[in-house]
Amino acid sequence: MRILVWHWGRRGAGPLFAQRLSEAINQLGTHQALLSLAAGAELLSGPNQPDCAWVEPTYRDVFEFILQKCLNPFLAGRTQKKLARLQPDFAICAMPALLDQRLIKALQQQNIPYAVIVHDAQPHPGDLLSFRLLDQERLLRGASCLITLSSHVAGELHAQNYGQNGQKIIKLWHPPFSFGAMAPPLAHGGAPRVLFFGRLLPYKGLDLLADALSLLGAARPFIVKICGEGPATPELDRLRNLPNVTVDQRWIPESELPALLAWSDALVLPYREASQSGVAAAALAQGRYVLATNVGGLREQLEGQARAHLVEPNAAAIAAGLTGLFAPAHHTQTVDLTGDWLSMAAQMTASLERMT
Secondary structure: OEEEEEEOOOOOOHHHHHHHHHHHHHHHOOOEEEEEEEOOOHHHHOOOOOOOOEEEOOOOOHHHHHHHHHHHHHHHHHHHHHHHHHOOOEEEEOOOOOOHHHHHHHHHHOOOOEEEEEOOOOOOOOOHHHHHHHOHHHHHHOOOEEEEOOHHHHHHHHHOOOOOOOOEEEEOOOOOOOOOOOOOOOOOOOOOEEEEEOOOOHHHOHHHHHHHHHHHOOOOOOEEEEEEOOOOOHHHHHHHOOOOEEEEEOOOOHHHHHHHHHHOOEEEEOOOOOOOOHHHHHHHHOOOEEEEEOOOOHHHHHOOOOOEEEEOOOHHHHHHHHHHHOOHHHHOOOOOOOOOHHHHHHHHHHHHHHHO
16 A cells, blocks of 8 residues: 655654654555655755655745645646655545645545544644644544544544544554664763753643742752743743743754753653643653653553653642652663554554555
């Protein structure tokens, strides 16, 4: 079976997720994966560019995005020709992006079924506009199969009446992004280093983190680095003013994530809600400790994982968890990596085979 794996977004984890999935499918040797990325994807400007069967011109800014949306009807023929040349039997959307409908129409016209990997079934606070621009509901309703990375997201899809009229919902897991060998945590011999990485939005619980660090006071035995893109907020101002806390408020390319993980000893996820966490999977794969709040799909993802610790979503619990995370009892644990990319790809393709 020839499987087109696409993600037409430029930044974030989407291009990397699509690349790792297509590579895993090809490594299985039973199917052929054809990778399609946006021309502006960060991965394509890096040193290890993936082998792309289809590089789609998209946009660099909001004005080019509006232009591309207007050009969709005129580009339909080009999209049809590219799809006919590749001749996929099935297509997988690795993560929704803004111009997916361009490809969806071509897939439907050529009677090629598609699946969508659903990372979030509901918009988080601050994400509602993004969901509307993505037109995620139309994308999901037209899919033959919806693939989730947690039971939490699968349950939300069922609650929204997906998975009916022949549509399948398949629950898998989030494999870890591994970035090669790194020195173990605390090998630097200095104060423990705690990293927060991701979008700086209200649901990420930065207010809880600020409260927790304030509770610990100036004698806190670890340093904190907060990295990500987001609006200016009082919580970020509070964090900037705390001792031994640095805030790097900007878009962080995926190429910088390995260096940040190598710097860190632990990752903190003080979220108020979550579907699952790709950066937590990456941190565990690199042997880092992870402290996360027990919300959404995080419990399913992290419970039972060595070096992962779940706490309740309040400042006192986060403060206690961070303090105890580096206790000697934790240092003898080894990383338990279950469900890698090959295993997920095998289960995914087996499910798709039964549908075709």
